[in-house]
Amino acid sequence: MSGAEGNLQSSSKELLPNGLSDIHRFITTHNQSGEAVFSKEIGPDAKWQKMGDGNHFNFFLGYTTRKFPVSMKPSDDKDESSTPEDIVTYSRDLANPGGLGISSGTVCRFVDFGPDIPAVMHRTTTLDYGVVIEGTMECILDSGEVRIMNRGDVLNQHVCVQRATNHGWKNITPNKGWARMMFVLIGSEAPVISGKTLGEDLGADMPSDVKSSD
Numbered sequence: 001m002s003g004a005e006g007n008l009q010s011s012s013k014e015l016l017p018n019g020l021s022d023i024h025r026f027i028t029t030h031n032q033s034g035e036a037v038f039s040k041e042i043g044p045d046a047k048w049q050k051m052g053d054g055n056h057f058n059f060f061l062g063y064t065t066r067k068f069p070v071s072m073k074p075s076d077d078k079d080e081s082s083t084p085e086d087i088v089t090y091s092r093d094l095a096n097p098g099g100l101g102i103s104s105g106t107v108c109r110f111v112d113f114g115p116d117i118p119a120v121m122h123r124t125t126t127l128d129y130g131v132v133i134e135g136t137m138e139c140i141l142d143s144g145e146v147r148i149m150n151r152g153d154v155l156n157q158h159v160c161v162q163r164a165t166n167h168g169w170k171n172i173t174p175n176k177g178w179a180r181m182m183f184v185l186i187g188s189e190a191p192v193i194s195g196k197t198l199g200e201d202l203g204a205d206m207p208s209d210v211k212s213s214d
Helices: 085-095
Strands: 028-030 036-038 048-051 057-065 106-113 126-134 136-141 146-150 160-163 167-171 179-187
Touching: 057 085, 106 167, 126 136, 126 146, 136 179
Parallel strands: none
Antiparallel strands: 028 036, 048 057, 057 106, 106 179, 126 160, 126 179, 136 146, 136 167
């Protein structure tokens, strides 16, 4: 790897006001020779949104897609060098973020959780993969079942697969530290249990600036 863009690794961590390190997101594409290169269309720096009163959650929309399968063809049929369709749609979503999920696509989102915030119970019509990046989190289900998920080490790593269930996340990191998770949400059909369709429900406690799924 060579060049300034290939050496975008900082020798020291860039810390956010909450004490967690910042995120750089790298997007790959192809040049006109068919070689893999890093896209210059969207810079690597994270664009964080403060949700609630600013002490609840911070969101970073790492990537989105809006079709199955994902369309990576040029956005302009008459120009093979034009920006691929999926990068165009992500750029739009990044400029104007939508809801928690996308029914016809996927969402990659990083969420920073503040300390001492009660779990917000909610259900989205998505299949979610959740991984703890920093801190310790509780995954709480509406049945009362709870699992503790840690950042992890060689002996203790966790991933949660949420199948459109009603759940909440609570940061229980020691010493009132912030926690971070990465989620990948994939649009799904709503589950049907005993003849009842369980659709999206963001609950009464979700901050008003968190939007319903698209």
